[in-house]
Amino acid sequence: MNGSEQLLxxxxxxxxxxxxxxxxxxxxxxxxxxxxxxxxxxxxxFHKIINTEEKRRGVEALGSEMVGKLxxxxxWIATFANIAFQKQLITPEELAKKMAEVExxxxxxx
Amino acid sequence: MTAxxxxxxxxxxxxxxxxxxxxxxxxxxxxxxxxxxFQELMIEKGYIGADKIRHQIEVLDSRNPALxxxxxxxxxxxxxxRARLLQNGRTACxxxxxxxxxxxxxxxxxxxxxxxxxxxCTLCSCYPRPVLGLPPDWYKAKPYRARAVYEPRKVLAExxxxxxxxxxxxxxxxxxxxxxxxxxxxxxxxxQMSEEELASLVTRDAMIGVIPVKPPTRGASx
Numbered sequence: 103m104n105g106s107e108q109l110l111x112x113x114x115x116x117x118x119x120x121x122x123x124x125x126x127x128x129x130x131x132x133x134x135x136x137x138x139x140x141x142x143x144x145x146x147x148f149h150k151i152i153n154t155e156e157k158r159r160g161v162e163a164l165g166s167e168m169v170g171k172l173x174x175x176x177x178w179i180a181t182f183a184n185i186a187f188q189k190q191l192i193t194p195e196e197l198a199k200k201m202a203e204v205e206x207x208x209x210x211x212x
Numbered sequence: 213m214t215a216x217x218x219x220x221x222x223x224x225x226x227x228x229x230x231x232x233x234x235x236x237x238x239x240x241x242x243x244x245x246x247x248x249x250f251q252e253l254m255i256e257k258g259y260i261g262a263d264k265i266r267h268q269i270e271v272l273d274s275r276n277p278a279l280x281x282x283x284x285x286x287x288x289x290x291x292x293x294r295a296r297l298l299q300n301g302r303t304a305c306x307x308x309x310x311x312x313x314x315x316x317x318x319x320x321x322x323x324x325x326x327x328x329x330x331x332x333c334t335l336c337s338c339y340p341r342p343v344l345g346l347p348p349d350w351y352k353a354k355p356y357r358a359r360a361v362y363e364p365r366k367v368l369a370e371x372x373x374x375x376x377x378x379x380x381x382x383x384x385x386x387x388x389x390x391x392x393x394x395x396x397x398x399x400x401x402x403x404q405m406s407e408e409e410l411a412s413l414v415t416r417d418a419m420i421g422v423i424p425v426k427p428p429t430r431g432a433s434x
Binding site for chain 2: 115116117118119120121122123124125126127128129130132133135137138139140141142144145146147148149151153154155158161172174175176179180182183186191192196197200201203204205208
């Protein structure tokens with residue numbers, strides 16, 4: 103089962119029925135940005151900008167390495183950015199510029 | 213309760229980082245900055261209203277398993293409501309003032325002496341959020357999603373729930389638009405209890421279907 107065909111047969115989200123370890127009954131309170139990200143997801147869905155199924159497929163399109171290494175909400179925000187680029191709602195340059203602005207604003211407040 | 217904070221034992225694809233205490237003086241992380249920037253851009257360009265996200269955070273904060281517990285207690289005490297709930301979960305919840313802020317449908321699955329229901333979302337993390345709030349991390353992690361569909365009895369045993377062999381176990385797999393809620397069995401010894409008292413017995417995990425609703429105990433805190 104280590105062949106590359108396995109990557110085609112099972113996309114990263116398609117794990118129902120696979121062997122897996124014991125369930126650890128974990129939970130955590132969302133970080134403020136995680137909660138914002140969740141609310142953002144709902145708003146994008148309500149406004150039919152990015153719906154829940156598009157988001158799920160977008161996460162899967164990140165590929166198994168990113169799905170494995172990013173946390174739950176990290177995958178979501180990365181996916182929203184990718185889909186917004188594809189739909190030409192925003193450009194990568196605009197996002198990069200705005201991220202630099204947000205960071206600069208934080209620096210100016212400390 | 214089942215919360216174990218910063219308890220990171222997941223070796224599957226659902227890597228969750230333990231997080232450090234929230235301090236506003238910390239430099240925001242890369243993804244935190246990305247979220248802020250993305251949101252601001254979408255607002256600037258007029259795709260979403262400036263107050264929408266803040267309002268939705270309030271909506272999310274207002275949802276928790278107490279709402280689901282209220283629905284269950286009503287179903288236990290009002291047979292007509294129970295029938296409507298099983299017919300259409302969404303409209304019955306709306307009768308109790310629980311608004312559905314999304315387009316999802318809700319199917320309520322009734323546990324009986326011969327059938328035990330369990331809900332899962334194998335593909336991601338779909339969950340009846342309007343009535344239960346956000347799902348616990350274990351519901352979103354690989355072990356539960358992978359195993360619930362092929363060895364539900366073993367999964368249930370890990371939650372301390374042993375289902376007799378002559379009871380059928382049904383597992384329902386959620387989708388983006390189709391969500392489920394388990395209507396647990398009313399425990400024995402609760403005939404004299406009020407609807408409110410009954411609701412206090414009903415837990416999140418019982419409405420996911422991983423544990424039964426336990427009869428009232430005297431003095432025990434757990």
